Amino acid sequence: MNFKPLGKRVLVEREEELNKTASGIIIPDNASKEKPSTGKVVAVGCDDECKAVKVGDKVVFGKYSGSEVNIDDKKYLVLNLEDVLGVIA
Template identity: 80%
Template sequence: MKFQPLGKRVLVEREEETKTTASGIIIPDNASKEKPSSGKIVAVGKECEDVEVGDTVVFAKYAGSEVSIDEKKYLILNLEDVLGKLK
């Protein structure tokens, strides 16, 4: 199924959390309850000029609405909730 956000909205797939630290310590699932606040843009609305599909962005912690499309979870964000792009 294809999804096209309307207006100044983007569809974001959250990045998976790293389950190990840089030194190789494994972090158990119950220790990391917070969802990541960065992800990859999968679709953009027609009014979005600052971002494009494929950009990795950081967004506000409690922003957006979660949706399931084809049994996969995504986040619909207003463009103003995107804080910046990672390069």
């Protein structure tokens, strides 16, 4: 992939939700489910100002944050740095 976000933005790949409960019950794909609000940072736009996040970090972001984009037949999310709520260690 050859994409670099501009300004104070990051490119995030959403994590897929597990389709199985803790007790082993399989949830069908057609069941209504929300999009996950966690993902992995794929690219960072700004250099000095974005030291809080780096490529490979797992982040939490707001439910309705960002803009979805398709790159190389994969869905990504472009987020403003302010929309990132935190980094999961």
